[in-house]
Amino acid sequence: MELLLIKTQIKEILKLVEPLAEYYRLNFKDITDYEKRVIYAEHLLASEMIRIASYLYANDPSEAEKTLPTFAEILKEIDSSTRYDKSKLLSEIELYIKNQPQGKNDLIIEELDPPMLLRVVKFYDSVFLTNNMYIVANFLFQVLNLIVKQDGIVTEIEKRLLTRYQSILHESNEDLYSDLPGTKKDYLNLNSVFNDFFGSVATTIKKDSGAKDNSPKEAKENKPQGNVQEVGKEEVYDLDQLMKELNDLIGLSAVKGEVSNLVNVLKVEKLRKEKNLPVPTRSLHMVFTGNPGTGKTTIGRLIAKIFKALGVLEKGHLIETDRSGLVAGYVGQTAAKTIEICQKSLGGVLFIDEAYALAEGGENDFGREAINTLLKFMEDNRGNFIVIVAGYTDNMQSFINKNPGLQSRFNKYIVFADYSPEELFSIFSSITTKSKLKLTKEAAVKVKEILQSHYDKRDKKFGNGRFARNLFEKIYGNQANRLVTVTDLDEEALCTIAAEDVSDL
Numbered sequence: 001m002e003l004l005l006i007k008t009q010i011k012e013i014l015k016l017v018e019p020l021a022e023y024y025r026l027n028f029k030d031i032t033d034y035e036k037r038v039i040y041a042e043h044l045l046a047s048e049m050i051r052i053a054s055y056l057y058a059n060d061p062s063e064a065e066k067t068l069p070t071f072a073e074i075l076k077e078i079d080s081s082t083r084y085d086k087s088k089l090l091s092e093i094e095l096y097i098k099n100q101p102q103g104k105n106d107l108i109i110e111e112l113d114p115p116m117l118l119r120v121v122k123f124y125d126s127v128f129l130t131n132n133m134y135i136v137a138n139f140l141f142q143v144l145n146l147i148v149k150q151d152g153i154v155t156e157i158e159k160r161l162l163t164r165y166q167s168i169l170h171e172s173n174e175d176l177y178s179d180l181p182g183t184k185k186d187y188l189n190l191n192s193v194f195n196d197f198f199g200s201v202a203t204t205i206k207k208d209s210g211a212k213d214n215s216p217k218e219a220k221e222n223k224p225q226g227n228v229q230e231v232g233k234e235e236v237y238d239l240d241q242l243m244k245e246l247n248d249l250i251g252l253s254a255v256k257g258e259v260s261n262l263v264n265v266l267k268v269e270k271l272r273k274e275k276n277l278p279v280p281t282r283s284l285h286m287v288f289t290g291n292p293g294t295g296k297t298t299i300g301r302l303i304a305k306i307f308k309a310l311g312v313l314e315k316g317h318l319i320e321t322d323r324s325g326l327v328a329g330y331v332g333q334t335a336a337k338t339i340e341i342c343q344k345s346l347g348g349v350l351f352i353d354e355a356y357a358l359a360e361g362g363e364n365d366f367g368r369e370a371i372n373t374l375l376k377f378m379e380d381n382r383g384n385f386i387v388i389v390a391g392y393t394d395n396m397q398s399f400i401n402k403n404p405g406l407q408s409r410f411n412k413y414i415v416f417a418d419y420s421p422e423e424l425f426s427i428f429s430s431i432t433t434k435s436k437l438k439l440t441k442e443a444a445v446k447v448k449e450i451l452q453s454h455y456d457k458r459d460k461k462f463g464n465g466r467f468a469r470n471l472f473e474k475i476y477g478n479q480a481n482r483l484v485t486v487t488d489l490d491e492e493a494l495c496t497i498a499a500e501d502v503s504d505l
Contacts, residue, residue, distance in 0.1 A: 006142060006146060007074070009139055010045070010077045010078055012135075013139050014042055014045060014078075042078050044117040045117055047116065048115045048117050049074060049075055049078065050075075050089070050092050051096065051115070052144060052161070052165070053067070054093045054096040054097055055107050055109055055112060057093050058097055058107040059107065059157045059160075060155065060157040063155050063158070064157075068089050069086055070147050071147060072084040072088070072089045109161050109164050112164050115168075117136065118168075121133045134431070134434075134435040134473075134476060135436065138435060140165070141483075144161070144165055145484075145489055148161065149487050149489070152487065159485075166481065166484050235315075235316060237306070237309040239263075239306065239309040242305050242306050243260070243306070245302065246259060246260075246299075246302055246306075249295065249298070250423050250426045250427050251295075251420070252295055252416070254415065254417060255295070255299055255415075255416055259302075263306060266310050267310065270310060270311060282411075283409050283410070283411060283412070284307075284312070284412070285386055285409050285410050285412070286303075286386070286388045286389075286410065287388075287390070287396055287412065287413045288300070288396075289391065289397070289414070289416065290416025290417065290418075291392065291418055291460050291461070291462055292464060292466060293419075293462075293463045293466030293467060294417070294418065294419065297320060299414075300318055300349060300390070304316050304317060304318040307386065313347055313348055313349070313385070313386065314347035314348075314384075315346075316347075317345075317349070318348055318351055319344050319345040319348065319351065322352065322355075322357065323354065323355075323358055323367060325341055326341060326358065326367075327358070327366045327367055327370050328366060334366040334369045334370050338369075342373075342374065342385070345385045345387075347384065349385065349387070350385060350387045351388045351390065352387065352389045353390050354391045354395075355390065355391055355399060356391050356392070356396055356398065356399035359399050359402050359403070371405075371406070372405075374387070375403075375405040375409065378409055387410075418455070418458065418462060421452045424455065424465070425444075425447065425468075427465050427468040427469070428447060428468045428471065428472055431469060431472045432472065435476070437476075437495055438496060439496075439497050440497065440498055442499035443497050443498055443501065443502050447475070450502070450504050451468070451471070454467060471504075474504075474505055475497060475501050475502055476497075478501040478503055479498075482500065482501060
């Protein structure tokens with residue numbers, strides 16, 4: 001039953017990872033030895049199966065051989081073009097072990113790194129604000145749990161592997177992901193980021209001669225799924241669908257009202273232009289104020305697409321940055337750095353998070369140069385892009401008031417209020433639902449109590465939606481710790497968060 005369930009989940013897991021793999025294929029064709037890169041989602045998943053099988057086999061060959069048929073059966077589902085059986089898998093394992101610096105002795109369970117597959121999905125989540133990591137992590141744990149417990153006995157080696165694996169499958173163990181890039185800055189340089197990720201994927205899995213060609217030519221014909229935007233390609237957005245997406249967001253009632261009013265004004269202005277009627281000149285640059293985790297970046301992305309749908313912007317993309325993305329360390333470099341970011345934003349939205357940090361230095365601070373350069377670029381490119389500055393309410397008001405140029409260009413303020421406890425629970429519930437998990441009644445009560453407690457004592461650093469996500473990660477890890485020693489797990493147990501799993505951050 002469990003094996004059948006895992007087989008049905010494989011295609012869904014591959015769909016989650018495919019957008020990032022396709023994005024890489026389409027946009028970074030100049031990488032050395034491109035054709036030799038193993039970058040398909042199925043390769044990432046199959047490579048992880050072989051890696052785990054190798055760790056089991058290296059540490060206990062006689063016991064691990066019992067699991068090889070199940071590994072092979074799962075690999076067939078992942079990569080149907082390769083005829084996996086026990087002997088084929090054994091040869092792949094031997095090749096994997098041979099490629100280690102010290103061979104078999106190098107595969108120490110306690111030194112097992114996070115799966116490349118999970119690292120890729122984690123980065124994808126951090127950029128596009130999705131929650132796919134938890135779905136993939138839960139799936140990987142189910143697979144390993146099934147394999148090591150299929151004979152009804154969990155050996156000491158298998159227990160060590162299960163314990164290690166569950167510790168690297170949830171985000172709370174940040175040390176294991178410490179080498180991941182900082183998303184706000186490194187998203188602007190995806191070439192090196194993806195090259196690092198995909199360049200180190202195990203290349204032991206190869207298609208048979210009759211398999212389809214994985215060349216750049218084919219990549220052009222495969223459009224990425226999800227919300228990954230192709231470089232240099234204009235997207236077509238449906239205004240009604242975008243407004244539905246806005247209204248479906250949890251909470252943010254005041255923000256939705258502000259955006260809806262602005263959309264209505266732009267609709268009318270578009271009609272006036274079509275009839276050659278005058279339209280008042282005004283600035284569309286905005287100030288987003290509010291505490292962290294209140295959805296400012298999410299709304300910024302939607303506004304970029306909405307303005308594209310209305311014909312206000314040419315492309316409708318969003319470039320996110322902060323002080324570090326605009327300010328350099330030496331005289332004369334800041335202006336060039338700021339202009340480069342602004343040029344990337346043309347036709348879309350430049351979103352500057354914690355923008356007040358640009359004005360917090362002294363008289364000789366390069367942040368002032370960045371502000372002046374930004375204002376000049378905004379003046380020279382009026383109508384070609386929109387700037388959104390965001391941060392804490394008090395800090396942002398002080399920031400705008402310090403410079404008359406900012407005051408004249410930023411006169412549209414949108415306030416992002418903290419989420420209520422009920423809204424926080426809705427956010428938490430949406431994450432569990434996407435992760436195919438459910439709360440018992442007792443667990444739900446405990447989660448609500450934690451959310452209410454933190455809401456009552458919140459300050460301006462309260463994480464809002466981010467706090468709800470972090471709480472989920474903590475509880476998800478607790479569930480994994482509870483399940484890791486259970487020998488007979490069914491789907492119901494794997495998908496249930498019990499009261500004993502719920503603990504505060």
